[in-house]
Amino acid sequence: xxxxxxxxxxxxxxxxxxxxxxxxxxxxxxxxxxxxxxxxxxxxxxxxxxxxxxxxxxxxxxxxxxxxxxxxxxxxxxxxxxxxxxxxxxxxxxxxxxxxxxxxxxxxxxxxxxxxxxxxxxxxxxxxxxxxxxxxxxxxxxxxxxxxxxxxxxxxxxxxxxxxxxxxxxxxxxxxxxxxxxxxxxxxxxxxxxxxxxxxxxxxxxxxxxxxxxxxxxxxxxxxxxxxxxxxxxxxxxxxxxxxxxxxxxxxxxxxxxxxxxxxxxxxxxxxxxxxxxxxxxxxxxxxxxxxxxxxxxxxxxxxxxxxxxxxxxxxxxxxxxxxxxxxxxxxxxxxxxxxxxxxxxxxxxxxxxxxxxxxxxxxxxxxxxxxxxxxxxxxxxxxxxxxxxxxxxxxxxxxxxxxxxxxxxxxxxxxxxxxxxxxxxxxxxxxxxxxxxxxxxxxxxxxxxxxxxxxxxxxxxxxxxxxxxxxxxxxxxxxxxxxxxxxxxxxxxxxxxxxxxxxxxxxxxxxxxxxxxxxxxxxxxxxxxxxxxxxxxxxxxxxxxxxxxxxxxxxxxxxxxxxxxxxxxxxxxxxxxxxxxxxxxxxxxxxxxxxxxxxxxxxxxxxxxxxxxxxxxxxxxxxxxxxxxxxxxxxxxxxxxxxxxxxxxxxxx
Amino acid sequence: xxxxxxxxxxxxxxxxxxxxxxxxxxxxxxxxxxxxxxxxxxxxxxxxxxxxxxxxxxxxxxxxxxxxxxxxxxxxxxxxxxxxxxxxxxxxxxxxxxxxxxxxxxxxxxxxxxxxxxxxxxxxxxxxxxxxxxxxxxxxxxxxxxxxxxxxxxxxxxxxxxxxxxxxxxxxxxxxxxxxxx
Numbered sequence: 015x016x017x018x019x020x021x022x023x024x025x026x027x028x029x030x031x032x033x034x035x036x037x038x039x040x041x042x043x044x045x046x047x048x049x050x051x052x053x054x055x056x057x058x059x060x061x062x063x064x065x066x067x068x069x070x071x072x073x074x075x076x077x078x079x080x081x082x083x084x085x086x087x088x089x090x091x092x093x094x095x096x097x098x099x100x101x102x103x104x105x106x107x108x109x110x111x112x113x114x115x116x117x118x119x120x121x122x123x124x125x126x127x128x129x130x131x132x133x134x135x136x137x138x139x140x141x142x143x144x145x146x147x148x149x150x151x152x153x154x155x156x157x158x159x160x161x162x163x164x165x166x167x168x169x170x171x172x173x174x175x176x177x178x179x180x181x182x183x184x185x186x187x188x189x190x191x192x193x194x195x196x197x198x199x200x201x202x203x204x205x206x207x208x209x210x211x212x213x214x215x216x217x218x219x220x221x222x223x224x225x226x227x228x229x230x231x232x233x234x235x236x237x238x239x240x241x242x243x244x245x246x247x248x249x250x251x252x253x254x255x256x257x258x259x260x261x262x263x264x265x266x267x268x269x270x271x272x273x274x275x276x277x278x279x280x281x282x283x284x285x286x287x288x289x290x291x292x293x294x295x296x297x298x299x300x301x302x303x304x305x306x307x308x309x310x311x312x313x314x315x316x317x318x319x320x321x322x323x324x325x326x327x328x329x330x331x332x333x334x335x336x337x338x339x340x341x342x343x344x345x346x347x348x349x350x351x352x353x354x355x356x357x358x359x360x361x362x363x364x365x366x367x368x369x370x371x372x373x374x375x376x377x378x379x380x381x382x383x384x385x386x387x388x389x390x391x392x393x394x395x396x397x398x399x400x401x402x403x404x405x406x407x408x409x410x411x412x413x414x415x416x417x418x419x420x421x422x423x424x425x426x427x428x429x430x431x432x433x434x435x436x437x438x439x440x441x442x443x444x445x446x447x448x449x450x451x452x453x454x455x456x457x458x459x460x461x462x463x464x465x466x467x468x469x470x471x472x473x474x475x476x477x478x479x480x481x482x483x484x485x486x487x488x489x490x491x492x493x494x495x496x497x498x499x500x501x502x503x504x505x506x507x508x509x510x511x512x513x514x515x516x517x518x519x520x521x522x523x524x525x526x527x528x529x530x531x532x533x534x535x536x537x538x539x540x541x542x543x544x545x546x547x548x549x550x551x552x553x554x555x556x557x558x559x560x561x562x563x564x565x566x567x568x569x570x571x572x573x574x575x576x577x578x579x580x581x582x583x584x585x586x587x588x589x590x591x592x593x594x595x596x597x598x599x600x601x602x603x604x605x606x607x608x609x610x611x612x613x614x615x616x617x618x619x620x621x622x623x624x625x626x627x628x629x630x631x632x633x634x635x636x637x638x639x640x641x642x643x644x645x646x647x648x649x650x651x652x653x654x655x656x657x658x659x660x661x662x663x664x665x666x667x668x
Numbered sequence: 669x670x671x672x673x674x675x676x677x678x679x680x681x682x683x684x685x686x687x688x689x690x691x692x693x694x695x696x697x698x699x700x701x702x703x704x705x706x707x708x709x710x711x712x713x714x715x716x717x718x719x720x721x722x723x724x725x726x727x728x729x730x731x732x733x734x735x736x737x738x739x740x741x742x743x744x745x746x747x748x749x750x751x752x753x754x755x756x757x758x759x760x761x762x763x764x765x766x767x768x769x770x771x772x773x774x775x776x777x778x779x780x781x782x783x784x785x786x787x788x789x790x791x792x793x794x795x796x797x798x799x800x801x802x803x804x805x806x807x808x809x810x811x812x813x814x815x816x817x818x819x820x821x822x823x824x825x826x827x828x829x830x831x832x833x834x835x836x837x838x839x840x841x842x843x844x845x846x847x848x849x850x
Contacts, residue, residue: 333689340682399811400747402775534786
């Protein structure tokens with residue numbers, strides 16, 4: 015009954031999205047107000063219908079209704095409640111439903127908060143969103159119905175892949191989808207602007223919060239995924255340049271670029287066609303990621319159950335959505351105009367450098383991810399180019415990016431003074447030199463880590479310097495500085511915090527990859543081993559029983575008296591083995607213990623890692639997310655953008 | 669001319685997308701056979717090789733190891749996910765079938781490779797360490813994993829790109845090995 019109700023709501027939602035995608039478009043072209051306003055009602059109806067469908071799916075998982083194929087394939091009565099709920103979206107069909115749910119949520123948000131938008135623009139944005147929704151509804155109903163029945167119903171389910179039964183992963187997909195769908199809003203704005211034939215600062219002001227929201231969610235989603243890989247896969251790494259990771263990383267890079275270029279479009283009315291193109295590409299890369307993951311054309315650690323038929327559908331969706339947008343771009347973008355001119359050395363110039371570097375970085379990731387696929391089509395098999403390629407191409411591009419991230423905010427709009435900016439950054443320069451010396455002294459001469467630590471110090475102090483200048487921390491009275499600090503817009507704090515977060519992240523990445531210590535050995539109870547100055551003694555290895563698994567658990571005691579208990583779990587239902595690493599973090603370094611194969615006679619294979627500053631990677635990401643949230647809460651965005659006097663005129667022009 | 673250039677510039681994204689979509693569509697075409705790999709080195713002598721082992725106390729991998737018996741050379745790396753997938757198949761090939769298996773550890777750190785093999789087991793008779801990927805260039809390695817069959821005279825007779833499946837071994841690798849007189 016619940017399944018049928020869900021399916022019914024889904025079909026109605028598909029019909030609604032068809033109407034939402036057509037009626038307002040015609041209304042905007044013919045200037046019929048009622049037809050345009052229909053978009054608002056359609057968006058709200060869409061949200062209600064999809065919520066009902068999504069709620070039904072979650073209910074089916076919670077009640078363990080195994081007469082539904084999806085539940086039987088992915089759930090089990092003995093699974094903890096959190097994973098019953100998250101199991102609803104931990105699979106292909108359910109994740110699509112989550113996708114359209116978030117899309118509907120954002121559509122309703124545009125309808126609700128977009129009162130100040132020009133009516134034609136708003137109608138078109140919502141219509142484009144309706145069309146995207148239609149594509150996904152059609153995809154779901156045609157190839158991946160989440161409510162399909164199973165007859166006869168099995169007595170119990172097949173369980174969720176144990177690797178995915180994890181709190182980090184319960185929230186990783188929804189965060190990523192928030193990001194992807196947020197980018198679809200930016201895309202909808204871009205297409206609507208191309209249909210309107212104009213991009214102005216008011217448009218950019220609307221695109222920015224959506225991009226910012228998408229970027230924040232993507233950052234959080236990627237960080238959660240990498241954290242999960244770090245402690246769950248137990249390989250001692252946190253990023254593997256896996257195709258699926260890259261599929262989420264490319265949209266992030268483009269969203270970062272879009273965030274920066276949209277600020278140029280907003281403040282200076284420049285780089286307009288570029289910003290529109292970035293919005294289209296960012297969403298295009300999200301769709302491409304979906305294609306790569308769902309079609310099974312690439313081998314990866316976490317490919318979903320793949321199916322060429324589904325792949326073809328997503329590919330068609332990609333071709334229509336992005337192809338259509340790019341045709342519009344080809345026809346309309348040349349007329350968008352240049353906008354404000356600027357000197358190469360200026361805030362705009364620095365942001366352009368940022369955009370070029372990020373795009374080039376995305377291009378290298380793109381090539382590295384797709385090269386194996388291209389080779390495959392050309393007749394080779396599926397191979398992996400892996401970290402060596404990315405370390406040689408991607409990492410060097412981050413160096414100028416981090417350098418520029420400190421300088422850019424110091425430059426004035428239109429025409430900046432590079433020498434003066436560098437002079438004001440003397441403290442950051444000093445910090446970088448000190449970081450070089452400290453690294454050389456503590457760890458010896460190796461060019462990579464020296465550069466990395468210097469960059470982190472440069473960017474961190476640079477970001478704080480910019481804030482200190484804006485608050486006149488040096489040179490004005492304390493009261494004056496406090497007053498300035500209070501009146502500084504939250505968006506400014508957001509930027510400072512995000513740049514600071516990047517610096518922390520760079521330090522974490524550099525230190526953890528350069529100074530990682532690793533021990534692999536066979537240990538019997540009573541043996542002890544030393545790693546990075548800590549002595550670990552293996553006390554015992556004993557069986558333990560969890561809610562839906564049994565495990566061999568090793569008990570290590572450190573010389574500080576702390577206990578570490580890595581496990582090797584065997585899940586009953588799927589018969590899968592997973593390793594649960596034990597991690598002790600001091601905030602400055604992580605000690606990571608993993609237990610492998612072995613027995614009482616010969617001892618156990620034990621892997622130990624000591625990784626300095628590795629927690630800083632996620633601390634940095636967290637700071638970036640907080641920076642994004644802070645910026646989102648800026649007054650300028652909370653109070654609806656001022657109604658432009660030119661709106662009626664603009665409407666008349668089209 | 670300028671107008672044409674300008675138009676071309678704005679049409680470029682569309683063109684790139686068209687190429688990409690066409691390429692992806694090919695990827696989905698049924699009946700692709702990934703095991704057909706053109707290699708310039710088939711039936712030619714294996715390129716000279718001399719690499720240290722990934723283990724400090726064991727002999728490395730040199731051309732002499734390929735003489736006088738039929739061998740299988742497997743290119744792998746600890747960071748490579750498909751290598752994990754083919755690992756049980758390789759183990760079967762070496763332990764059950766008794767095929768002399770030589771590893772070429774490509775673009776990898778010896779410590780990482782040792783950890784990888786400590787976790788999964790080490791089916792290789794000997795393993796050459798090629799952290800810079802130089803030997804890989806000589807052999808024409810596209811990426812990892814790849815597997816070569818080398819005959820008793822030291823000629824490369826077969827190359828497989830991508831992870832080996834049980835089926836690949838049963839239907840291709842073992843028949844070739846038998847034909848070569850093992």
